[in-house]
Amino acid sequence: MKPEPSKKTEPLPLLLLVEDSQTTTALLSKYLGHTYRLLHAKDGVQAWDVLEKNPDIAIVITDIHMPNMSGHQLLVKIRKSDGAHHKNMPVIVMTTAEDNVDRNLAFLNGANDFITKPIDEMELVARLNVHYRLARTIRELEASKKALAEQATTDSLTKLKNRRAFFENGTKAVALARRYVSDLSVLLLDIDHFKKINDTYGHAAGDDALMVVANILLEMSRTEDTVARIGGEEFALLLPDTNRLGTAVLAERIRSAIEREQFIVGDKIVPITVSIGIATFGVDPADSIDQLLGVADNRLYLAKNAGRNRICV
Numbered sequence: 001m002k003p004e005p006s007k008k009t010e011p012l013p014l015l016l017l018v019e020d021s022q023t024t025t026a027l028l029s030k031y032l033g034h035t036y037r038l039l040h041a042k043d044g045v046q047a048w049d050v051l052e053k054n055p056d057i058a059i060v061i062t063d064i065h066m067p068n069m070s071g072h073q074l075l076v077k078i079r080k081s082d083g084a085h086h087k088n089m090p091v092i093v094m095t096t097a098e099d100n101v102d103r104n105l106a107f108l109n110g111a112n113d114f115i116t117k118p119i120d121e122m123e124l125v126a127r128l129n130v131h132y133r134l135a136r137t138i139r140e141l142e143a144s145k146k147a148l149a150e151q152a153t154t155d156s157l158t159k160l161k162n163r164r165a166f167f168e169n170g171t172k173a174v175a176l177a178r179r180y181v182s183d184l185s186v187l188l189l190d191i192d193h194f195k196k197i198n199d200t201y202g203h204a205a206g207d208d209a210l211m212v213v214a215n216i217l218l219e220m221s222r223t224e225d226t227v228a229r230i231g232g233e234e235f236a237l238l239l240p241d242t243n244r245l246g247t248a249v250l251a252e253r254i255r256s257a258i259e260r261e262q263f264i265v266g267d268k269i270v271p272i273t274v275s276i277g278i279a280t281f282g283v284d285p286a287d288s289i290d291q292l293l294g295v296a297d298n299r300l301y302l303a304k305n306a307g308r309n310r311i312c313v
């Protein structure tokens with residue numbers, strides 16, 4: 001009756017047994033030793049300490065009546081904790097068969113299940129396994145939910161933010177800049193004659209060039225900035241607390257870094273250049289992220305017409 005670790009090579013799940021009686025501890029260790037790796041605490045205070053030090057604990061089984069901190073108090077502390085891990089920890093309480101007051105209180109305090117003393121080995125293992133598996137399934141669901149949410153805002157080629165994320169973040173950033181009268185700029189960048197790179201060296205080389213540009217943009221930006229690929233060979237940066245001058249300086253640094261980059265395809269060094277348009281909230285006539293990007297796009301168009309490999313502010 002093993003709790004079926006998802007891979008054969010995985011170590012046994014870690015279980016914390018909280019019990020002040022040595023006899024019960026010895027008995028439970030014998031029952032559970034083959035199925036779980038056991039940690040032991042003799043009261044709630046010790047249990048909390050062990051929980052804090054061992055984030056990989058998968059399940060807790062606790063006695064109710066213990067010195068220093070009871071099982072009830074431990075439950076309350078676990079359910080009130082900040083970290084999602086402890087908060088959602090499966091906790092099974094041990095009570096005596098006749099003690100339904102303790103049992104009901106434990107449920108009110110957030111226990112997942114109970115088992116009555118004297119403890120039946122088969123029932124103990126079965127109940128623990130149910131809750132261990134359930135908790136594991138919840139963890140997996142939460143992980144895939146997070147991965148999906150990330151996917152929805154990530155550009156699959158460059159791993160930058162995608163167009164959708166740029167507009168989501170941009171909408172929030174415009175609201176903040178308006179409310180706090182703070183600086184906000186956007187920088188729109190388009191690779192020059194990118195079609196030629198594709199046509200001459202192939203689509204894979206074109207993809208590599210996109211990655212090179214993406215990495216330069218990431219290197220040159222701050223963590224507060226949103227760096228996005230918003231079209232085929234078009235990138236946009238959302239720059240909070242950045243004024244027109246700061247944005248122009250950054251744009252020129254990016255332009256020259258990309259121009260200097262030695263992009264190698266086979267045995268050739270292929271020059272890449274970009275054109276950039278910028279716009280600043282509160283300075284340019286724009287009330288929304290769409291309008292701000294529109295201003296930057298008009299300037300990008302001017303930069304292209306003026307001969308490319310340049311910025312227009």
Ligand code: GH3
Nearest residue numbers: 190191192193194195196198203204206207232233
């Ligand atoms: P300009 O200097 O005016 O910007 O010229 P350009 O050639 O860069 O612009 P154009 O819009 O004519 O061509 C963009 C090309 O980008 C066309 C398209 O096939 C290519 N492209 C779009 N997405 C991708 C992609 O994900 N990978 C690759 N390799 N190419 C892409």
Ligand code: MG
Nearest residue numbers: 020063065066
């Ligand atoms: Mg006790």
Ligand code: MG
Nearest residue numbers: 190191193194
């Ligand atoms: Mg174009």
Ligand code: MG
Nearest residue numbers: 190191192194
């Ligand atoms: Mg282009």
Ligand code: MG
Nearest residue numbers: 190191233234
């Ligand atoms: Mg383009």
